[in-house]
Amino acid sequence: MITGILIISPLLASILIMMQKKNTNIRLIALISSILIFIFSIIALITFKNSAYPETLMTIPWMSSLGIDFRFAFDGISLMLILLTTFLIPIIILASYTVNRSKLHLFYGLIFLMEMALIGVFSSQDLLVFYLFWELTLIPAYFITAAWGGENRIKITFKFFIYTLFGSLVMLAAIIFIYFKTPLPHSFSFDSVFTAHLTSVEQIWIFSAFFLAFAIKIPIFPFHTWQPDTYTVAPPAGSMLLAGLMLKMGIYGIIRFILPMCSLVLDKLALPAIILSVTGIIYASIIALRQNDLKKLIAYVSIVHVGLMAAGSFVLNISTLQGVILQMISHGINVVGLFIVIDIIERRFNTRQISDLGGLVHKMPLFSILFMIILLGSIALPLTNGFAGEFLIFLGLFKFNPWLTAIAGLTIIFGAIYMLWMYQRVMLGKINENLDFSKSVLKWYELAALIPVAVLVIFIGVFPSLFLRISEPAINLIIYTINAISIG
């Protein structure tokens, strides 16, 4: 029941908003419905029994003769990501609440379409339906970035579209292949997909196909080339959707599909995958040091963080995977927070070049504090949300391969350098005389977006176990199934 409400309500909100004519109504309706959907997901959390198995299954028959049905349910992992989605959407809407846009109704309508697709991806219990929603996220993401983006957006977003479409179509081939390996009668339901009989050669191919799709989405080096440009050119809300939510689909996919389906070849293929991820971490860190554009900097920082998550997600270890899940939530919150900060700066001073800024702290003290909190979360200071997750991931990676961990660990140093250095140049020091501080006071909606983010940064940092508890049984189950397969 609650699953159905969670999937349908964003769609209804989307349709309702697209039919509106007056701009003032649209914002209010969007905000209220996004908060309502968040409340629905909180209800889902309260009624959640956390039994490791997917709960509140909802089945709608579709092409039953081919074994495809709309099956939705959520376990701990799904619920965490659904909560992240429903929490971030109101924040994203608030962050640019009064900004004037052309075709406002379409903008918010697409955001809610995106929300529905994301919830569908995270809660689907049928491989083809998962694919359906996976593909569906692409359409709103493309149109939001291409229609409301910045300079040169058409070329850049098109590259993004074709790139990701390529990845997902390769995955579709793998999905159809798996279907014919499932026990009779063939079905796409997760139960039968995970019991498909695949030889290790077949698993290598399946691994490669899924990895390609997920690596492009996440993005993992060397499939990341679409990402910095797209994040930079997208409107702030678009960057937040892409970085905060959409890339989580890839990591979710690794944990949900690659681990259980390719368990026979995991010990061979995990290493190259982790090496790629770690290469991306180092590569992006170095490039991030040289960035002058705040948004581009965050784009590369994002590659660093997701690289670490991707590396961790290939390590078969309860605490590491738990760390990845927690880090997904933290990264989603932090990166959205950072994009809000950049958006606030850009709206006031019409620039996001670091060299044009300086000394903001003297005129905007509250903003500086909030920015600092989010920044510290992003560089994973203890007692902020980034710490627990990153620590768990490093711990697991260390058991897997100390050398790689040592290299990846450089990111902590790098992270401190590029983030703090950026903070220093933007916020501290002498006031840049060209800046106009006449409108520097934060608006209510900006505060309403930033404060929950900053509060969560600290709250998750202090009480990580509250969140780890939600996903623990589900992660346990995944590890348990994989071990059972490799033994039996």
Place this chain on the structure above:
Amino acid sequence: MNALITIVVVALLTMFLGLRKAKKAMLPVIFTGLAIAFITNLLEWNNGNVSFPNMMVVDNFSVAFNGVMIFTTILVFMFAGNYYRSIDRPLEDIYSLMLFALCGAIVMTSFSNLTMLFIGIEILSISMYILAGSKKFDLASNEAALKYFLTGSFATGFLLFGISLIYGATGSFNLDKISEVIINEGNRLPQYFKVGLLLTMVGLAFKLAVAPFHFWAPDVYHGSPTLITAYMSTVVKTAGIAAFYKLFAEHFYAVKDLWSDTLWIFSIVTILTGNLIGLYQRNMKRLLAYSSISHAGYLLMAIVAVNALSANALLLYSAAYSIATILAFGIIIIVRDERKNDDIETFNGLGKTNPYMSLGMTVALLSLTGIPPLAGFAAKYYIFTTAMQDGYLWLVILALLGSVVSAVYYFKPIIAIYFKEGSWPPIPVTASYRFEIIFNTVVTLLLGLMPWVLMVL
């Protein structure tokens, strides 16, 4: 069979209405007639295999495909009133030829005799040759008709030669007898049976615009009046693929080894040619011509891999393809009507001036790309599953790569519509056009959400 008779009667009636100069009555008569034909066709569902001795068999397969074709024809005719509104004369020739072409198409789905196949193809083709040139004073239209006629008659020659060789080898035109001989004799059939098989295949491939026999398609699609192009790329293609399935998958199944490899290559070459050359098109009609070539390749995939899913995959695919293509062509007609041009640049800024039309075009192109949740995705998925079931993994992978390439050119118009600035004023859209655009858009979406409506075979 009743549907066929109804359509012949409607076509004749249209001609007489033309003689009486009753222009106003013509389209209502045609719509009523086609609606009756659609219903009488559906009434023959599950009637078993009603056979007309040695000539035609009406079974569920033909009923289903006839349904799609009659429905498509109705959709095309819905655009006709406005398309020809500036022409004063009653147009009985064009309308009745379109209806006769539909008769040929219906014969092609239900033949049980090679001569009937030939007759069906000829009824269809000759009508189409004339229709392609029906813009009498337009150079491109004349060129299209001549090209279509010359290449088409070549194809007919091949087909006829093939049929006669098959007759020589098996001693019959009747497909049931031929299948019997093939099963009994098997490899003892003379060598020229294989030649006949190949020539028949080539003849049909010509009609379907399958590469490497596709060279006529872009020019003909471009030159013909847009309404006729829409008709050509939907009804003719559906009829062709139905005939292909009936002949090869049903009756020549026992000698599958002889033709499936060739068809495999045809299929993949068609998909790649259509999609790769499509990348370089600047004109909407040519772009859709190459799109239609590539879709012929996807359709062939279900015949390469013949199994229980094939017929249904073809049905779903041709329905999804036809509706999306007509939607796209319909919008091209409206835009061309106003702006006298059908290059992609003509669509610049349409998203601002005509939101409904833009949405329709976007849905049509996304459906042709195969993006969920539109009909095109369900259809493509079904075709790929069919091919995968028989183990054609590489065919599926190459076809998927083709889909990625096709996304590049299908997005050109979408980008032009939404993200490029245009200086044209809004296009006035009549109520009937608007209704048809919305109707087609909704059908495309619904067929994607409920593909089981057509999963009946």
